[in-house]
Amino acid sequence: MIGKAALLEAIAGTNRGILASESEKQAILAAIAQLEDRNPTPRPLEAIHLLDGDWRLIYTTSRGILGIDQFPLLKLGQVYQCIHAPEAKLYNIAEVSGVPFLEGIVAVVARFRRMTDRRVDVKFERSFIGLQRLIDYQSPSYFIQQLESEKKFAAIDFQIKDRDQQGWLDVTYLDEDLRIGRGNEGSVFVLTKN
Secondary structure (H helix, E strand, C coil): CHHHHHHHHHHCCCCECCCCCHHHHHHHHHHHHHHHHCCCCCCHHHCHHHHCEEEEEEEECCHHHHHHHHCCCCEEEEEEEEEEHHHCEEEEEEEEECCCCCCEEEEEEEEEEECCCCEEEEEEEEEEEEEHHHHCCCCHHHHHHHHHCCCCCCCEEEECCCCCCEEEEEEEEECCCEEEEEECCCCEEEEEEC
């Protein structure tokens, strides 16, 4: 598909948006809009088999995610969103590096509820910040298994009870290996399936 290839080419080399110039950002947003117009899955929230799984972020305009890279001595590594659709749960996991032996994880656990054919309401429930070495981090799926087993970690791990920690997300494009979403804060997310 020409539109998909054009988007992936425009994203290449931008380090998830961190290195994108203003003109590159505009070109990427234009490519995203063209692809969204040709969404092969018009009711993505009914396509659970496509939505479910582990996704890796390849581009975003989210200041919250990209801002991790702005802290001194920290570099944003891979960012994942793991969706367990049957349980209506999602896990956002950001790997952070910078100082040797102090590689970290920033994670959020949320529940989602279908609002329309393409919009979900998201309620954040748990936040987690820790060092990969101290929590035996091996992969997103292994980390999620550990979280769900109620294991206690040597990390900052707390429940989110603030009603302000909610939002929504529209899934605007979905196929077998690419997903595009737009969030309530105006952010765009482009992810590929792992």
